[in-house]
Amino acid sequence: MRRYNLKERVSIHIKDYSSIYLFISILFVMGVVFGAVIVNSMTLNQKEDLFTYLNSFFGQVMEGKIFSQNEMLGQSFFHNVKYLGLMWILGISVIGLPILLIMVFLKGIVVGFTVGFLVNQMGLNGFYLSFVSVLPQNMLLIPAFIITGALSTAFSLKLVRQLFLKKSLNHAPAQLFGKYAFVLLFIVIFSFSASFIEAYLSPFLIEKIAAFTF
Secondary structure, eight states: OOOOOHHHHHHHHHHHTHHHHHHHHHHHHHHHHHHHHHHHHSOHHHHHHHHHHHHHHHHHHHHTOSOOHHHHHHHHHHHHHHHHHHHHHHHHHSTTHHHHHHHHHHHHHHHHHHHHHHHHHHTHHHHHHHHHHTHHHHHHHHHHHHHHHHHHHHHHHHHHHHHTSOOOOSSOHHHHHHHHHHHHHHHHHHHHHHHHIIIIIHHHHHHHHHHHHO
């Protein structure tokens, strides 16, 4: 039997699951759009209250009164691992597939709402702030959510075919689960990397941009 190298394996994997990756990506983008739409549906008082909170937050950033970077790293890492880990668990549960898809959609809403609100309230300055506060860590987190969502969905569908449609799997259940368990390592690495950026890089960039904005 021919042994494929890493590049060939990735290419085959993407080809086999391209429809699932496309579906998860579209679902996430729909969440982003919906989050941006929510901003426009907010009342003036709601926008003012939230903007006042943001002003207070950015004021604390400029004064160095936010949490220490180590605390931010720990909190962010715990949050990311908890969210992505729950998606991984839902992939095993089979019946949790709808919730898994909702979580991908909600992540898109959070990103869309955050960027949409900053731009809506602050115009170009809001775009700059969202660029340095949202983009850096999400360059890793968004792919992590899409990949975890796609792999969890694929694993769940395989279990459905096996349990309810009585279709045989290409791999033994133990081998299949072993490969799926490898996703946990991916989740930890990406979560820590994104949290490190959020704790150490983003506050520095926010402080520089906020100095010109507020």
